[in-house]
Amino acid sequence: xxxxxxxxxxxxxxxxxxxxxxxxxxxxxxxxxxxxxxxxxxxxxxxxxxxxxx
Numbered sequence: 001x002x003x004x005x006x007x008x009x010x011x012x013x014x015x016x017x018x019x020x021x022x023x024x025x026x027x028x029x030x031x032x033x034x035x036x037x038x039x040x041x042x043x044x045x046x047x048x049x050x051x052x053x054x
Contacts, residue, residue: 001009
């Protein structure tokens with residue numbers, strides 16, 4: 001191998017390590033997140049409006 005090829009190999013290995021680290025971070029974020037549900041009214045107390053007549 002030439003000196004230039006060795007230099008390229010060094011930087012490629014460094015880039016691979018950085019990308020593997022980024023992939024691990026993204027996988028951790030993807031598995032620890034929950035879906036956000038929007039458009040549903042908030043549940044503030046009991047809202048059952050059924051009246052019972054005896």
